Amino acid sequence: DAERAMADIAALTAPAFEGRETGTAGAAEAARYIADEMEAIGLFPAGESGAYLKTNFMPRYHLTGTPTMAIVDEAGQVTKSFPYREAFVERGGVLALHGEFEGPIVGLATGPVPDAEAEIMVNAYSYISYKSDDVYGLLGTDLREHVIIIREEEFWRVNLQAAGGVLVVSEDPHALDKRYLFGNTYRGPDCPTMVIPPEVADDLLATTNVSLAQLDAQRETLGVGEYIRTGPGARLHLNIPVAERLDDEEHYVIGFIPGAGAAMGDLGQALDNQVILIGAYYDGLGVDPTGTLYPGANDNASGVATMLEIARVLQSGQYTPKKTVVFVAWAGGERYDSLSVTQAMSAKLGFSSLTVEAVIELSGVGAGAGESIALGQGSSYRLLQLFQDAAGRMGATTTTRGRGPHHGMFSRASYGGRSELAIYLSRDGADHLVHTPMDNLNLIDPASLQEIGETSTLAITVLSRETEY
Secondary structure (H helix, E strand, O other), rough: OHHHHHHHHHHHHHHHHHHHOOOOOOHHHHHHHHHHHHHHOOOOOOHHHHOOEEEEEEEEEOOOOOOOOEEEEEOOOOEOOOEEEOOOEEEEEEOOOOEEEEEEEEEEEEEEOOOOOHHOOOOOOOOOOOOOOOOOOOOHHHHHOOOEEEEEEHHOOOOHHOOOOOEEEEHHHHHOOOOOOEEOOOOOOOOOOOEEEEEHHHHHHHOOOOOHHHHHHHHHHOHHHHHHHEEHHHHHHHEOOEEEEEEEEEEEEEEEEEOOOOHHHHHHHHHHHHEEEEEEEOOOOOEEEOOOOOOOOHHHHHHHHHHHHHHHHHOOOOOOOOOOEEEEEEHHHHHHOOHHHHHHOOOOOOOHEEEEEEEEOOOOOOOOOOOOEEEEEOOOOOHHHHHHHHHHHHHOOOOOOOOOOOOOOOOOOOOOOOOOOOEEEOOOOOOOOOOOOOOHHOOOOOHHHHHHHHHHHHHHHHHHOOOOO
């Protein structure tokens, strides 16, 4: 029932939950809301102490104020301030740089890297290499005393221990609207890193007497392992105030439908010892320093709402699962973590002895620029076939080359690893407008929820009752 799912999305995106950023009161309230919904559906609790919640304490980084960027004179007096989210924004990510730095700007362009295998296109919001590699010889220069301006596609190539600060030039029209939280923050010298649009880059580079277009043209002349830099320009002061909280409280919300396989003696196998685990992260991006709410409707209230609706259909339907079906709403998806099956199955006494057969993850299922159901990278071939068949029977199309809500973004492997069959479901093109304030209830397409929800329910019904699929 897509309208039921829409109601849950509306509730989870309400201002009362403050964008559900991990470690905040809003995220804790969202976890309790999901637990109440699981109880109302009739799921049995599988959290700690006979409840639905499993509590973890995680070290997390949070902004403590509004980031700043300003041109200063030699005495440190501000001569021009740049407005936050109009001219620049902090660059979050799994390995994000922060702190305070002041120094002259310099434009930087790089040629191809010497190692062809290292030429991997990586989303600039997701991963930075802090390897000892210094293929351009930048560590031996004075760039540590400068703020470098560099194109987004080149950002990952540079060993950033060589820079004092970084301005990443992005062509994304929504770059300044987007919010990315901090994952593992860089623990070296301060190196605040901002994202700026091309027009701001041009204004700053004008103080070096080189335009962005000229820098781009010079890049085309560079050979393997070569770089070019401009002369020094205006003196820039950057500050991204970040603090680590060691005791952020986060919750897994866990409910289950017990399998009936053992009592039925299906083929002599105790099928209730087999687990089908369905998960969706419920945490969001919170509220930025300007007070702007990031509702996270598609990413990922839609996944949680669809999971709850699947649970209701399975619980009240006529096809009783023979295997145990576990539903997990988990926190950490916007902190670049992945779902930990070990965490999900260790809360309830006795659950750790069960065998998790398959894991289905739902994210960004409520909207997308594409028409198909995206079966994400890393999905197991056996489950791909099952979900493709289910989609065909429901009149839906699928793609294995789609874009989920975190397309191209790096995430950390979960504690305990992942050995089970797994499949990742989204709407193709779900990365459209995620991480912006526009990811709100108005973005959600009930028809998308209906199609992915019905397809998933059919496939999960088969999974929960059959040994051959």
